[in-house]
Structure formats: structure tokens, C-alpha cells
Amino acid sequence: MRRMKIATWNVNSIRQRERHVAAWLERRQPDLLFLQEIKCEAPAFPAMTFQALGYTAEIVGQKSYNGVAVLGRIPFTVIHRSLPGLPEDDAQARYIEVQADGITAIGIYLPNGNSRGEEGFAYKLNWMDRLAERIETLLANDTPLIVTGDFNVAPTDEDYAKGALSPTDALVRSETRARLRRMIWAGMTDAIRAVTPEGPVYTFWDYQAAAWERNAGLRIDHALLSPGLAERLVSAAPDRMEREQQQPSDHVPVMIEIG
DNA sequence: ATGCCGGGTCCTACCCGA
Numbered sequence: 001m002r003r004m005k006i007a008t009w010n011v012n013s014i015r016q017r018e019r020h021v022a023a024w025l026e027r028r029q030p031d032l033l034f035l036q037e038i039k040c041e042a043p044a045f046p047a048m049t050f051q052a053l054g055y056t057a058e059i060v061g062q063k064s065y066n067g068v069a070v071l072g073r074i075p076f077t078v079i080h081r082s083l084p085g086l087p088e089d090d091a092q093a094r095y096i097e098v099q100a101d102g103i104t105a106i107g108i109y110l111p112n113g114n115s116r117g118e119e120g121f122a123y124k125l126n127w128m129d130r131l132a133e134r135i136e137t138l139l140a141n142d143t144p145l146i147v148t149g150d151f152n153v154a155p156t157d158e159d160y161a162k163g164a165l166s167p168t169d170a171l172v173r174s175e176t177r178a179r180l181r182r183m184i185w186a187g188m189t190d191a192i193r194a195v196t197p198e199g200p201v202y203t204f205w206d207y208q209a210a211a212w213e214r215n216a217g218l219r220i221d222h223a224l225l226s227p228g229l230a231e232r233l234v235s236a237a238p239d240r241m242e243r244e245q246q247q248p249s250d251h252v253p254v255m256i257e258i259g
Numbered sequence: 260a261t262g263c264c265g266g267g268t269c270c271t272a273c274c275c276g277a
Contacts, residue, residue: 208263
């Protein structure tokens with residue numbers, strides 16, 4: 001395994017953010033970039049734009065909502081296009097698992113859990129249970145593993161600005177946080193916190209209420225690393241400058257470097 | 260307490276996000 005740069009970005013519509021992503025790829029040159037909330041089906045995904053920059057695309061699309069993809073400048077193989085363990089008829093496009101250079105890399109758009117009342121929250125918790133199981137299975141096989149994406153979880157109270165979320169929000173509820181801790185206890189390392197143990201390291205700022213100007217952000221985009229990859233962690237940080245662009249996504253990209 | 264903004268679509272009022 002060589003040095004690897006793996007990134008994640010919730011783009012809030014790839015059709016609205018095509019130019020932002022292309023410019024960022026050229027500037028930062030990740031080996032793999034996982035995208036969330038592409039909000040389209042595969043035929044509408046601007047794959048040619050990224051191919052011209054040397055990136056191959058794999059798309060798990062859905063009309064209007066959700067949708068994930070991965071762009072790679074190194075060869076990769078798709079292993080799963082949905083989260084193992086979910087019902088067969090679950091049509092929400094939120095998961096892609098690939099292998100690249102001996103590493104298993106999973107990109108997720110974890111359910112928000114605030115809509116559709118307790119039923120929506122239960123869907124989120126079940127999704128997290130299935131993800132924890134998948135992680136435990138892969139760790140039991142000693143697979144070098146990174147799970148990255150929009151987790152829709154602020155792990156601790158240090159991970160959201162005062163007043164940016166209600167204490168009962170699905171992103172911070174104890175049941176949500178307990179399931180993220182299960183993944184940590186299984187052996188995964190929160191890469192951003194391994195590099196920056198304390199203080200705000202936000203990855204999202206709401207479009208509303210001047211959240212960016214007030215730095216009223218959330219840390220909800222994460223990368224979890226298996227023990228072997230955690231030992232090789234070089235850097236892990238959001239690219240805050242992207243929030244300054246014209247018509248930005250409400251999330252910024254997060255870059256992880258493995259040495 | 261609610262809307263704020265900004266995507267999406269049954270094209271335009273409404274759903275969803277976090």
C-alpha cells in the first residue's frame with residue numbers, strides 16, 4: 001500500500017456543484033473522493049467532466065434525494081452498492097463500498113433522522129446498527145478499512161456550535177451517539193479527532209441564519225480508520241475555504257492522508 | 260416557537276435537509 005489521499009464531500013446536488021468539485025480535484029488531487037447528496041440518477045451525473053481530469057466515477061444514484069458516488073484516479077473495484085443487512089426493497093442510495101490498493105473504502109450518507117418523526121429516527125438507528133455490523137465483520141477479517149462520509153452525527157457537545165442544534169436533534173441524541181461509539185469501540189479511530197483532539201473542527205454550516213458568518217457549524221462529516229490505517233494517519237481536516245466559494249455546498253470537503 | 264436558505268420536483272407550492 002502506498003500513500004493515499006481519501007476525501008469525502010456532501011455536495012448538495014452534483015449538478016449544482018460540478019465546477020466546485022472539478023476545481024477542488026485539480027487543486028487537491030485526492031486518490032479517492034466520496035460524494036454524498038448527488039441528488040440525481042447515474043445518467044445525469046457529470047462523469048465526463050471528472051473523466052477529463054483523470055477520475056473514474058461509480059454512481060449509486062436516486063432521483064431527487066440522497067445519492068452517493070466515488071471518483072477515483074487509482075483503480076478500484078465496487079464491492080457493495082447498498083449497506084449489507086438492510087431490507088432488499090430499501091431504495092435509498094446511501095452506501096458504496098470499494099476496494100482500492102488493498103484497502104476497503106466505504107462512503108456513506110447516513111440518514112438524518114429528523115424527518116418522519118420517530119419512524120424516521122428508528123430508520124437512522126437501524127441503519128447505524130447495520131453499519132456497525134458491517135464494520136465489525138470487516139475488522140474481524142483484518143481488512144484495512146476507512147469509512148467516510150456524511151454521518152449526520154455530532155459525536156460530542158464540542159462538535160456543534162452553541163445553539164446550532166436542539167439537544168433533542170437526531171444528530172446529537174444519546175441513541176445516535178451510542179451507535180457511533182459502538183463503531184469506535186469496535187476499533188475504529190475518528191481521524192479528525194486523532195489529529196485535532198480538542199476544539200471546534202466544523203464541516204457543515206447551515207445556509208440559514210448567517211451560520212457561516214457566525215461560525216455556527218457542526219462536525220458531522222467523518223472518517224473512521226481501522227487500527228492499521230490509523231497508525232499511518234498523516235492528516236485529516238476539513239477544507240474550510242470551500243465554504244467561501246460562490247454558491248457553495250453547506251458541507252465542505254474533508255481530506256484524509258494515509259502515509 | 261418559527262423562519263431564515265437552497266436543493267429537489269408532480270412547475271410551483273411543497274418536501275427535505277441538519
